[in-house]
Structures are given as structure tokens and as C-alpha cells.
Amino acid sequence: MLQLAPNTPTFGMTTTYRQRPPAGRTRDRMTHVTDRTARLRDALKQCAAENDDGLVQILNIEGPQLLGLATRILGRRDLAEDALQDAMVQIWRKAQQFSDTSGSARGWIYAIVRNRCLNILRDGKRLSLMSPEDLATVQEARQSIEPTQDWEILASGSKLQNCLRGLDDKNREAILLAYVGGYSHGEIAAKQDVPLGTTKSWIRRGLTSLKECLA
Amino acid sequence: MTTLSNDLTLLADDHVLGLLSETEATLIEEIIQRDPELAARVGRLRDQLLPLDLSAVPQPVSPDLIDAVRAQLAAATPAPAPLSSPHPANDPHPPRRFWPAVAAASVVGLALGFGAGWQTPGPDPVVVAVLLDDAGNPQAVIEDYGNDTAQVRFVADITVPDGQSLQAWTLPSPEIGATSLGVLDGARPAFLDFDDLPNPSGQQLYEVTLEPLGGSPTGRPTGPIIGKGFAALQG
Numbered sequence: 191m192l193q194l195a196p197n198t199p200t201f202g203m204t205t206t207y208r209q210r211p212p213a214g215r216t217r218d219r220m221t222h223v224t225d226r227t228a229r230l231r232d233a234l235k236q237c238a239a240e241n242d243d244g245l246v247q248i249l250n251i252e253g254p255q256l257l258g259l260a261t262r263i264l265g266r267r268d269l270a271e272d273a274l275q276d277a278m279v280q281i282w283r284k285a286q287q288f289s290d291t292s293g294s295a296r297g298w299i300y301a302i303v304r305n306r307c308l309n310i311l312r313d314g315k316r317l318s319l320m321s322p323e324d325l326a327t328v329q330e331a332r333q334s335i336e337p338t339q340d341w342e343i344l345a346s347g348s349k350l351q352n353c354l355r356g357l358d359d360k361n362r363e364a365i366l367l368a369y370v371g372g373y374s375h376g377e378i379a380a381k382q383d384v385p386l387g388t389t390k391s392w393i394r395r396g397l398t399s400l401k402e403c404l405a
Numbered sequence: 406m407t408t409l410s411n412d413l414t415l416l417a418d419d420h421v422l423g424l425l426s427e428t429e430a431t432l433i434e435e436i437i438q439r440d441p442e443l444a445a446r447v448g449r450l451r452d453q454l455l456p457l458d459l460s461a462v463p464q465p466v467s468p469d470l471i472d473a474v475r476a477q478l479a480a481a482t483p484a485p486a487p488l489s490s491p492h493p494a495n496d497p498h499p500p501r502r503f504w505p506a507v508a509a510a511s512v513v514g515l516a517l518g519f520g521a522g523w524q525t526p527g528p529d530p531v532v533v534a535v536l537l538d539d540a541g542n543p544q545a546v547i548e549d550y551g552n553d554t555a556q557v558r559f560v561a562d563i564t565v566p567d568g569q570s571l572q573a574w575t576l577p578s579p580e581i582g583a584t585s586l587g588v589l590d591g592a593r594p595a596f597l598d599f600d601d602l603p604n605p606s607g608q609q610l611y612e613v614t615l616e617p618l619g620g621s622p623t624g625r626p627t628g629p630i631i632g633k634g635f636a637a638l639q640g
Contacts (some may be wrong), residue, residue: 297451
């Protein structure tokens, strides 16, 4: 487990927006998204049939975004590459378990990558094998993750963004520290400088409101 | 929604948020696999939160990565029960390979609502207890159906020495004391049919002990405990 100093700099909301595609491309993007969903589902079918073109397809379609996600959580490129490699192996092995009655192929693939990253973060043995310098760089990179900013670049007016905006600040911050930052309950409590139980109830409350809003 | 225990839903939410330990995550994944309703909920929440993952800045992937993945797959010796082997949704038996991965004691908390994912054919258990050894490793699972019948399954390799028997017990209340659910014919799945006992309740203690051949001579557990655990109320 990474040791995070309590009372680290707080994650104030900023108004930094990254560039978004022009609104006029919405229809193209929709078609593209549907197409991608189908291609990813086909790629998983190929993996399930032990055809490794499926893995190539997944990396072609989602590789850079998946690596970006892993880098954001792990804070280091080399660890992120390890995580993505391990995750691709898991995707290959678990492909038969995917069922499109329980969410999209895309969501399923991202969940595997996310979970692999979190396991690396929480694998004390793995971290203890790092040199103190390497560990320090991981910790520094993790400290600089500002998950409470990234949600603001979600497509403006998107349901998720609107629903996140509607949450109490503390609830939203706790949820984003967990989902985007990959922090554990204990780490979030330290960051928010509140007891563990408070963090847990903020997350529960926030998630309940979020799900109601998204429904 | 009503068939899902609230605890299980909350755990699944925590899993999607990435708040579970690796051990807990492995266990909930197994439960999700057997529970289409829970799987659908998890899939929906994942898809709803996916835009947050897409807000990370993309990074160029080395063309060597696919070769590294292939090499890793080629190097891995095929496991006796590969991860990709599908389990029918109505398979009541968790695969054995899964248990070593959930050996940590933290699964005790997860036992809440555990049975909801199994979709056991026939009557639904009133309570389910995961019996752990001293080290916190799951050894057996008892499902009590509340009509003086229960089912026990072993989830670890248990060696019963010659001349001894396994015996299952429960403690319905301190007044009644430990009561035998039956003497077992080795560490095999068994259906237990026992004397009139009160309906099982949450937090009721269940255990399996090693006893002299044919069962405890005193009517109370005398031998070493193979595993014990508190029941989680289902439904």
C-alpha cells in the first residue's frame, strides 16, 4: 500500500478545460462509437476462440486510451505498460466469460485494465521490490493526480457530468478519488482529513445519488 | 432487484469504484459470474462511469506490446482449470481453483450475501456460513435451508485420518448449545437432515470438527475444529 501523507494538498476544482471535438461531429461520433462497440465485441469473440487477432484489434482500437488510463492511475509509464500487458493476458484468458447482457465489451475491457492497475498499486510485495528512488517517484506521481479535475472535461452537458455536478462536493470528491485516482478508502479518508467511516458514507451517499440521477 | 441482498449490491458498487482488496475483488467477481442480475447491474454502472476512464490522456502504445503479451501467454503453462473455462450460470459449485485466491481472512465480511450469487437449485438457503480455519482459509460452506436440512460443501483439501470422522455442528443459541447436524462420510459434499432445530438466524455459529469414527461420543464437539464461521442471512 502506498503511504500517503495525510493533509496533502487539496484538490480544488479548477476550470481548466481540455479541447473537445466540435459539436457538429456528434452524429459521426455516435456512429463511430456504435461501430467500435461492435468491433470490440467481435475482438473478444476472437480471443475466446483463441485467435490472437482479437488482442491486436483491442490494442488498435483502445490501446492508447487504456495506456493513458493506466498511466493516470499508476503515475509511471513503465508500470502502466506492465499493467496493460498483464491486463491483455487476462482479457485473453477471460474472454469466454464476457457476456454482452452485462454491459458493453468496452466497459468490460476497461474494468480489467483498471483492476490490474489497482492490484499493482496495492501489491505491497511488488512495491517493496522497487528501489527507494523508484518508489518515491511513484508516490510523487500519485500525489500529483488530480482526479477531481478530470471529470470537468467530460463532454459538456453529458449526463454523467451533470449528475456529478449535482452531487455534494465532498461526496463527489470521494467518488472521484476512488474511481479516477484509484485511492483506497483509507487513503481517501487521509486526503479528505476525515474518519474512515465518514469517507465511506460520503461515497455510499454520493454513489446512490449518482445512480439515481443516471437512471 | 429484490432478490439481491443489499450487502452484495454495495460490495459490487465498491468493486466498480475500485475500493475492494484483490482478494475481495476476486470473490465478488466469482459471485458476479453466477448472478446475471448482479452482473447486469455491475455492467451498467461500469458503462455509466466509463467516460471518466476516457478522460485520461491517451498514450502511444509501443508496437512491441503485442509481442510481449504473446510471449507471456506462450510462457504460461496451461493451468489445470484455465481461467477461461466457462461455468454454467446455474453451477452451484464454485470452482476449486478460486479458493486459494480468497484465502485471506477478509472474506469473512464478504460472506454476507454470499449465497445470493450461487443460484442453488431447489430451495433457497435461509443462511449461508463460510467456515474458515485458524488461518482464515475457507474450508467448507454450509447452506442451511431452515427446515432441518442443510448442505455442506468442502472447498479445501481436507485429509481425514483413518479412524476419525468429520462432524458438522451449529450453535442455535447458548441455551441449546452446540448441536450436531450430522456425521460426514469424508470431506465430500453432503446433504444433512437433522433433528428439530429453531430456524437458523444471522450470526449463528456453524463449524466442522474432527471427531472419533462415527462422531463425537459426548454429543458435543470434542475434536479439533476444521473450520468455523458465522451465518449470513440470505434473501
